[in-house]
Amino acid sequence: MMTRTVRPLVSLLVPLALALSGCGEEGAGPDAPEAEESEDVQPAEVEVGEFVDGAQPGDVVEVEDGITVRVPEPGNLVAVEVMYEDGNTAVATLVNDTDRGVFLLHPDEHLLGPPEGTAAACATKCDDTSYSHVFANQGVRAKWKSRLEWSYRHTNSPIGKSNAIDAFKHAAVAIPKQRNSCSMSDESSATQRYLGETSRKPNITKSGSQINCEAPDGHNVIGWGAIAGGTLAVTCTYASSDGTNTYRIVEADQRYDTSNQNWYAGNAVPNNCNNRYSLRGVATHEFGHAYGLGHTPAQCNQVMAPSTSDCTSRNRKLGRGDVRGVRNLY
Numbered sequence: 623m624m625t626r627t628v629r630p631l632v633s634l635l636v637p638l639a640l641a642l643s644g645c646g647e648e649g650a651g652p653d654a655p656e657a658e659e660s661e662d663v664q665p666a667e668v669e670v671g672e673f674v675d676g677a678q679p680g681d682v683v684e685v686e687d688g689i690t691v692r693v694p695e696p697g698n699l700v701a702v703e704v705m706y707e708d709g710n711t712a713v714a715t716l717v718n719d720t721d722r723g724v725f726l727l728h729p730d731e732h733l734l735g736p737p738e739g740t741a742a743a744c745a746t747k748c749d750d751t752s753y754s755h756v757f758a759n760q761g762v763r764a765k766w767k768s769r770l771e772w773s774y775r776h777t778n779s780p781i782g783k784s785n786a787i788d789a790f791k792h793a794a795v796a797i798p799k800q801r802n803s804c805s806m807s808d809e810s811s812a813t814q815r816y817l818g819e820t821s822r823k824p825n826i827t828k829s830g831s832q833i834n835c836e837a838p839d840g841h842n843v844i845g846w847g848a849i850a851g852g853t854l855a856v857t858c859t860y861a862s863s864d865g866t867n868t869y870r871i872v873e874a875d876q877r878y879d880t881s882n883q884n885w886y887a888g889n890a891v892p893n894n895c896n897n898r899y900s901l902r903g904v905a906t907h908e909f910g911h912a913y914g915l916g917h918t919p920a921q922c923n924q925v926m927a928p929s930t931s932d933c934t935s936r937n938r939k940l941g942r943g944d945v946r947g948v949r950n951l952y
């Protein structure tokens with residue numbers, strides 16, 4: 623049995639809303655709901671911007687419909703990103719702050735949109751300079767402070783092994799090497815290394831229709847498995863505070879959906895393409911999260927835009943905003 627008292631994240635949300643809108647928008651309000659009790663082991667349901675009083679490391683918290691994470695140890699956070707087949711995405715971060723306790727944030731809800739009067743405009747890939755970082759709330763963000771070393775589990779892959787590994791390798795280097803379409807130089811210090819195949823599973827599990835970021839296990843694994851709900855991929859990123867505002871990412875796992883087998887490898891969009899997705903493009907976006915990038919404010923042309931579409935290989939290379947986001951972190 624788990625008991626939860628939730629209270630609004632006023633201290634975080636109000637300053638943020640003021641900073642973003644300048645209009646004194648209120649946070650979740652001062653009236654905290656009463657404690658909730660559940661009779662079984664269902665995950666605690668919490669609203670965005672709420673503290674989760676009494677949450678203990680290892681407790682399961684539902685951060686989005688059908689997506690859970692385990693409460694990390696104090697001084698740590700877990701971010702989960704989900705990309706759906708309809709092109710939409712969802713991001714949630716559960717923080718166990720040493721001083722403030724456990725709280726949930728949805729970074730996308732705090733993104734600044736395009737400037738006034740340009741809301742409908744979508745700058746081209748090399749004109750759009752926007753970016754964000756996964757944990758860019760209250761000045762907190764996260765990055766690798768060591769090399770990202772990852773391994774691959776081929777079991778259940780709907781794509782041939784060499785093509786799949788090739789796609790993930792390209793995706794893994796696109797961020798640190800700043801492979802871009804805009805003739806921008808690589809000024810990033812981020813590094814990565816492919817460790818080879820593994821029998822170890824990504825620590826992203828599925829129970830019923832629910833996807834779970836399990837506790838970190840110290841291994842960055844990419845793998846395949848069914849994901850419910852028209853989902854393409856899930857990335858769980860774990861970070862630890864080292865006393866600065868830039869958390870140290872300690873692990874990132876990725877799970878790619880096998881239920882529809884609608885992927886294609888390589889660079890070219892297949893002939894007569896319909897409802898098929900570029901593995902390399904989607905993986906580049908997911909690796910963006912693994913390196914600490916968040917979504918761009920607008921639904922535009924950056925790899926880290928908060929939506930994607932089928933039958934495009936656009937996301938294989940970074941845009942100007944993507945490159946700036948990486949440079950800002952690394």
Ligand SMILES: [Zn+2]
Nearest residue numbers: 703711907917
């Ligand atoms: Zn994303």
